[in-house]
Amino acid sequence: MADTTMAHFHGDPHHLRSLEGSGLAHSGPAAKRIVTGYGFWIFILSDMVMFSAFFATYAVLLGQTAGGPTGRDLFSLRNVAIETGLLLASSFTCGLASIAADFRSTIWFQIAMAVTCALGLGFLAIEAREFADLVARGAGPTRSAFLSAFFTLVGCHGLHVSAGILWLLTMMAQVFAKGFRADIQRRILCFALFWHALDIIWVAVFTVVYLLGSAK
Amino acid sequence: MSSGYDESTDNIDVAPGDEHLEAGSLAQRVGGYLVGLGLAILLTATSFFVAGTDLVWQPSIPVALVVLAIAQMGVHLVFFLHISTGADNTNNVLALAFGVLIVILLIGGSLWIMANLNHNMMPMDQLMQMQR
Numbered sequence: 011m012a013d014t015t016m017a018h019f020h021g022d023p024h025h026l027r028s029l030e031g032s033g034l035a036h037s038g039p040a041a042k043r044i045v046t047g048y049g050f051w052i053f054i055l056s057d058m059v060m061f062s063a064f065f066a067t068y069a070v071l072l073g074q075t076a077g078g079p080t081g082r083d084l085f086s087l088r089n090v091a092i093e094t095g096l097l098l099a100s101s102f103t104c105g106l107a108s109i110a111a112d113f114r115s116t117i118w119f120q121i122a123m124a125v126t127c128a129l130g131l132g133f134l135a136i137e138a139r140e141f142a143d144l145v146a147r148g149a150g151p152t153r154s155a156f157l158s159a160f161f162t163l164v165g166c167h168g169l170h171v172s173a174g175i176l177w178l179l180t181m182m183a184q185v186f187a188k189g190f191r192a193d194i195q196r197r198i199l200c201f202a203l204f205w206h207a208l209d210i211i212w213v214a215v216f217t218v219v220y221l222l223g224s225a226k
Numbered sequence: 227m228s229s230g231y232d233e234s235t236d237n238i239d240v241a242p243g244d245e246h247l248e249a250g251s252l253a254q255r256v257g258g259y260l261v262g263l264g265l266a267i268l269l270t271a272t273s274f275f276v277a278g279t280d281l282v283w284q285p286s287i288p289v290a291l292v293v294l295a296i297a298q299m300g301v302h303l304v305f306f307l308h309i310s311t312g313a314d315n316t317n318n319v320l321a322l323a324f325g326v327l328i329v330i331l332l333i334g335g336s337l338w339i340m341a342n343l344n345h346n347m348m349p350m351d352q353l354m355q356m357q358r
Contacts, residue, residue: 047241055325066336217295
């Protein structure tokens with residue numbers, strides 16, 4: 011804000027004001043919210059690059075079952091459908107939470123975040139049960155290269171969701187204690203980016219791992 | 227916009243995840259998320275249906291699933307992450323394009339190299355016999 015007023019004060023020697031709206035004008039450094047959000051966007055993209063390495067590993071090791079069970083023998087699509095529904099709904103409520111934060115409605119923000127948290131925990135519970143079930147059936151990560159890659163890829167996504175839930179609870183506490191200050195708003199923006207990105211990665215997971223894995 | 231952050235009065239760029247400053251009222255913004263949710267549910271349901279059905283020509287199923295997944299990622303990007311084609315979004319889109327390039331190179335390259343190796347490598351049992 012301060013820089014834009016300054017720029018207007020010093021006149022406009024290069025007639026950049028006429029470019030306004032064309033996206034070419036410059037009025038000093040971008041607002042901190044934009045810089046922070048952009049930096050976090052870069053982090054998310056690098057996280058996706060990391061996930062793509064796990065996806066590549068999984069795709070290469072898909073056939074290396076060492077005589078053990080394949081995906082078709084193991085995966086329950088019903089579970090995956092429930093997990094997908096939970097995560098998609100949590101992405102939606104997370105969007106509602108960021109709208110509530112924009113409108114500075116503490117009550118709706120806390121409600122939407124609490125629902126997001128509950129849905130995320132439901133997702134994690136189903137995933138944990140699936141993993142425990144696989145290990146109990148002798149299909150743990152040590153069984154074959156295929157299962158190692160499977161547990162690494164899906165488990166890494168699960169770890170991200172766990173970290174996201176910790177972050178979510180932190181944001182609820184920070185809004186409770188400090189209100190919607192500008193820095194808290196920036197953290198909420200980054201959290202929402204993170205949570206939506208997790209859902210995008212889950213789309214790739216359920217398609218590549220579960221649907222393609224159990225197709226004939 | 228009736229809401230506001232104290233800082234983002236600059237209309238040249240918009241932070242990734244933020245809607246455009248003229249995004250509109252509460253109802254319009256919630257409506258945007260509802261449209262995204264509806265499209266995502268539709269695409270997900272189609273994916274699960276296609277994976278389990280016998281109605282579709284079987285060899286086309288993997289391609290269909292991949293296309294549906296990419297479409298759903300696009301829906302998430304547009305309706306949830308608010309990545310748009312507007313001039314205020316150029317930086318975000320360019321970063322995304324670079325990310326997608328690296329992801330394609332990484333996955334495509336790995337699969338290509340490993341398939342090539344598999345093709346050129348002697349079968350394991352023959353290799354074992356030679357070492358005996």
